[in-house]
Amino acid sequence: MGGDKGDGYWRRLVRRLTSEVEDLDADDLSEQAEASGAQRACDCRSGQEVTVLGRLRSVELSPRDAAATLEAELFDGTEGVTLVWLGRRRIPGIEPGRTVKAKGRIAVRDGRKVLYNPYYELQTTT
Incomplete structure (x- = not known):
């Protein structure tokens, strides 16, 4: 009774003690995204309406032609968007390290998943 539950706890504990910090962070992000009801970025396909949740890795201004664009790399623990x-x-609040939930239609540009002009919500950290 309960032996499997205890075994799972010890496996997770040993994994946490022996894993790289980046791997653990990716696992935590993936679990947080799943708990919020967001799709995993690795499962999103071009043309789908999606909601993704993750941490912004980078934010940069990219001048393209005459109009500037703000680009942010969101990582949810499985893949970047x-x-x-x-x-x-x-955009106030759009900065590296912030957790963001974004909604829109997935496109693919240069082999990478992209959301253009997504609806977004800044998430509070607890």
Whole structure:
């Protein structure tokens, strides 16, 4: 009775003690995204309406032609998704390290998943 539950606990504990910090962070992000009802980025396909949740790894202004674009790399523990806001130079709160939930239609640009002008919610950290 309960032997399997205890075995699972010890396996997780040993894994946490022997895993790289980045792997653990990725696992935590993936679990947080799943708990919020968001799709895993690795499961998202071009053309789908999706909701993804993850941490912004980078944010940069990318001048393309005459209009600037703000691009942010969101990582959910499984894969990255580039968030692109056309014609924006800055968005308050969109900065590296922030956790963001983004919604939109997935596209693929240069082999990478992209959400153009996504609806987004800044998440509070607890």
